[in-house]
Amino acid sequence: MTQTTASTLYLSDLIQNQRGIIQSCNAEGMLKQKLLSMGFIPGTEIMMLRNAPLRDPIEVKVHNCLITIRRSEAALLRIEAIC
Amino acid sequence: MLKVALAGQPNCGKSTIFNMLSGVNQHVANYPGVTVDKKSATLKFQGEQFEIVDLPGTYSFSTYSLEEMVAKTFLLDEGTDVIVNVVDASSLRRNLYLTFQLLELGKPLVMILNMMDIAERRELEIDIDRLSKMLNVTIVETVGTKRGGKKREILEAIAQAGKISISEPFKIDYMEFETFILEIEQMIEFDSTISKRWLAIKALEADKVILEKVNICKETIKDVTSNIHTKLDLDVDQTFARIRYDSADVVYHKCVKEKKQNLDTLTAKIDRVVLNKWLAFPVLGLVIYLIYQLSIVWGYKLTNYTWPLLAALKNGIVALLPPPELTNVPIITDFSIWMVNSAIALLNYIPIFFILFALIAVLEDVGYMPRMAFILDRVFRKFGLHGQSTLPLVLGGAFVGGCAVPGVMATKGIADDRARLATILTVPYMNCLAKVPFYTLLLGAFFKEQMALMMFFISTVTLFIALIIAKLATSTVLKNRETAPFIMELPTYHLPTLSGVLFRASQRVWLYVKKVMTIVLAVAVVLFVLLQYPGVSDEKMTDFSQQMDSALEKFDKTVKDNLHYQHVDQIAEVSNLVNLYDNYKNQRMLTKTKSAVASLDAEFLAKNPELFPLVRPQDKDAREVSKAARRLSKTNKRLQIAIKNEKITNSFLGMFGRALEPVTQYAGFDWRINVAFLSSFAARESAVATLGSIYEKGKSNLSAEESLAQDGAYTPIHAAAMLLFMILTPPCIATMVVVKLQTNSYRWMLFAIFFPTTLGVVLSILFFSMAVQFSWSGLELMRNFYLSAATLALILSLFKTKQSGWQVGKSQ
Incomplete structure (x- = not known):
């Protein structure tokens, strides 16, 4: 309950198979547009699927699509974890 | 003439639809991956002329990426009559995001629901009638990989759509934003076939291109946006995106019944193995090995069967020429044989290219390419490259033997401009197939015992060199090139079709033959002249x-x-x-x-x-x-x-080779070697041929290896210096042509020629002099070179590239 206020999670913090809801997107310009058009929209459920074998990038599921994103960019998406 | 624009998101099968509509007689430069330049084709249907333009695949219509820019500018300026929106039925919801923006333009639209087979496999039931009514568009269902079936139906729908004019464009309710949209709409005094509302929406999204077009200054919009921020506490971009997605959701739920809740379980299952932490690299290795084995090794074997055909062709042509009268060979005969030799040297590689291109097409269709990038991105990023650089480097010959031509061509798919250019510049350093005979010649002559070790050095050192060059280039000359965020879709696995694969493979081979051959032959003429004149006294x-x-x-x-x-x-x-x-x-x-x-x-x-x-x-x-x-x-x-x-001694090229001798002598190269290297520029094979003919002293029982070794002029360190230069040597003409095509600039082409040459000369001089100074053996020279390259690469990997990730909030 107090989880969200106590710890701000970012997409890059999720562990495998953890799910969350996108809260906001700290990116700007091209990156923001790209994220939005690919479905990274506040209120959307997102699931962390796996790390790449070398830990970076990561693979996530948004809107039933599989997307790979580097950790540096994933760190811009604030997430509220489910469960 | 009816102008038709083909638009859609990436991976929706747009290119297949375009190929189906335009047939084989199109003017298409269809390289693997993203097509930034637009392709067009004209055709006639029921007495009417259609011009179909294939726009690059885009997820949306912002101004930020090149693809979106090209797509949008076209839709804005060129008076499109009908928009054909290709939609991946299996991920309808996300595709609708773009569809809405296309509908809002206010032009007649035909929707092609592609990949119906996958939708069916996923047990998605789409109510076409309802969707068609909700969006007020004609819908044609297709399975893109099945050729030809729906062509007529699509063209009829387009022709029909061309006749209607839209009085009231499709509208999404943007809720709180409606008043602001209206406000801006009233500011626009611009007559256009495009809906004013669309222009207003884009203006509100602060789209630079649109703002310029409708003549509203940035500040006005900034005021409105900050007003929204304070009054409603809403971010404009995010809200627009949210509303569009919500609307897509509404449409989706009304028209689609999902019987299975989850996404393709097959894809998930395959990914569990293919992208597994421990298995990913072995699987990747296996795939790369298979490509290499099938195309390069087997393709090379296949050339054993095609070569006699080419040889017969050559003999046939030679038979038509005036025969030599003993030592008196007519120049026309000499010239024709030279040209035929140059041409068949390249034609000989066609089996390899065909297999290679077919395999690439398979990988593209299956959906493994982006996964390759996913696995390797981290390594390559350290050196300024991109996960997607893997394939080009492999094709270029990351193991022993490849070809830079398909390698450079395959860079087209790399989204990040800086990494793409860096890849183009590094692929030619890979070991091309034609260098192999040269290596074996020198190794056979000077390193008989250590052949395997030397070959290992040669084939792996190139990777280190490529990484070093990439790192240096991206932190100097390419520093200010645009980079792109690494966000890629991993599409669901598809089964490729034989006809689709063969079609694309032959298309690409044909392109290679057409573009490369002409230029190679032109250069062959120049080289012939340079080698032939002024001639013997x-x-x-x-x-x-x-x-x-x-x-x-x-x-x-x-x-x-x-x-x-x-x-x-x-x-x-x-x-x-x-x-x-x-x-x-x-x-x-x-x-x-x-x-x-x-x-x-x-x-x-x-x-x-x-x-x-x-x-x-x-x-x-x-x-x-x-x-x-x-x-x-x-x-x-x-x-x-x-x-x-x-003749060679007295030729212009010979003179040139001798003129270079004062410099190259420090690397141990005499003029004869210079000439061999110079002529290798046309095609690498000629290095061996020239060297062979210079050393072929008529003692015909000796092989080229033996006569080289017995010549006495060279020692193993000479040979090692030559090998070193050959490793770094500039790409052949054919590669230069594709570098020019892919970078669209002669400056990069010249850079790609002169930088490696200079580097090669400098390094061979350096290592040769050191070898003389410290009396290294040839093997030691090569080993030391190898170790230095490996160490340097390792050190460079520790430095962070300045913009290693993607810079937040960059704008032009």
Whole structure:
């Protein structure tokens, strides 16, 4: 309950198979547009699927699509974890 | 003429639809991956002319990426009549995001619901009628990979759509934003076929291109946006995106019944293995190994079967040319043989290319390419490259032997501009197939015992060099190039179709032949001239002809009392005999079975009833003539080679090679080696051929390796310096052409020529001098070079690239 206020999670913090809801997107310009058009929209459920074998990038599921994103960019998406 | 724009998100099968509509007679530069330039085709249907333009795949319509820019500018400026929106039925919801923005434009739209087969497999039930009514568009269902079926239906729908005019464009309710949209709409005093509302929405999204077009300044919009921020506490971009997605959700839920809740379980299952932490690399290794094995190794074997065809073609052409009269070879013959040789050297690679291109097409269709990038991105990013650089580097010959031409072509798919250019510049450092004979020649001559170790050095050092170059280039000359965020879709796995794969493979091979051949042949002409002129001095020439005369006299003396003398008592007859002898020998070498030899003999005999019995003697006298003819042929060959050498020595290229000697001598290269390297620029094969012919001293029993080793002029460290230069040597002409095509700039092409050359000269001088100074062996030279490259690469990987990730909030 107090989880969200106590710890701000970012997409890059999720562990495998953890799910969350996108809260906001700290990116700007091209990156923001790209994220939005690919479905990274506040209120959307997102699931962390796996790390790449070398830990970076990561693979996530948004809107039933599989997307790979580097950790540096994933760190811009604030997430509220489910469960 | 009806102007039709084909739009859709990436991976929706748009290109397949375009190919289906336009047929084979299109002007398309269809490289693997993203197409930034737009392709177009014209066709006639029911008496009407259609011009179909294939726009690059985009997820949305912002101004930020090149693809979106191209797509949007086209839709804005070129008065499109009908928009054809290709939609991936299996991920309808996300595709609708773009569809809405297209609908809002206010132009007639035909929707192609593609990949219906996958939607069915996922048990998605789409209510087409309802969708069609909700969006007020015509919908055609297709399975893109099945060719031809729906072409007519689609064209009819387009023709129909061309006749209607839209009075009230499709509208999404943007809720709180409606008042602001209206406000901006009233500011626009701009007449256009495009809906004003659309322009207002885009203006509110602060789209630079639109703002310029409708003549509203940035500040006005900024005021409105900050107003929204304070009043409603809403971010404009995010809200627009949210509303569009919500609307897509509404449409989706009304029109689609999902029987299975989850996404393709098959894809998830495959990914669990293919992208597994421990298995990903072995699987990747296996895939790369298979591509390499199937295309390069097997393709090379296949050329054993195609080569005789090319050789026969060559012989056929040579037979049409005026025959040489002993040492006197007509220039037209010389020239034609040179051109034919240059052409077939390239044609010889077609089997390899065909297999390679087919395999790439398979990988593209299956959906493994982006996964490859996913696995390797981290390694490559350290050096300024991109996960998607893997394939180009492999094709270029990351192991022993590849070809830079398809390698550079495959860079087209890399989204990040800086990484793409860096990849283009590094692919030519990979070991191209044609370098291999050169390596084996030198290794065979100087490093017989250490061959395997040397080959290992050669084949792996190139990777280190490529990484170093990439790192250096991206942190210097390419520093300010645009980079792109690494966000990629991993599409669900598809099964490729045979026809689709073959179609694309042949399309790409044809493109290669067309674009590369013409230029290679043009350069071959230049090289021919440079090697042929100014030619041998008269003095030398008389010397050669005297030698020939004495050989002829000797021949005449031997056969004077022969039964068959009447057939060879004229110089022309003797010349014919020698030609016939050589000709027969050449053809005989290509014939293997006994019956083939018999038929070859019969054929020759029929054509040359008088002379052939002297070539293939049956009686004692004939044998004597034949023996003398063989001797004469040998002398003739020796003299021809001597003349050729003399020609090269005196040629412009020879002069150039000698002019470079003062510099290259420090690397141990004399002018002969310079000439070999210079001529290798046309095609790498010529390095060996030139070197071979320079060293072919007529002691014909010696192989090129042996005569090189016995020449005495060179030591193993010379050879190692040559190898070092060859490793770094500039790409061949064919590669240059594709570098030019892919970078669209002559400056990069020139850079790609001169940078490696300079580097090669400098490094071979450095290592050669050190080897002389510290009396290293050739192997030590190579080992030290290898270790330095590996160490440097390792050190560079520790430095962070300045913009290693993607800079937040960058704008032009």
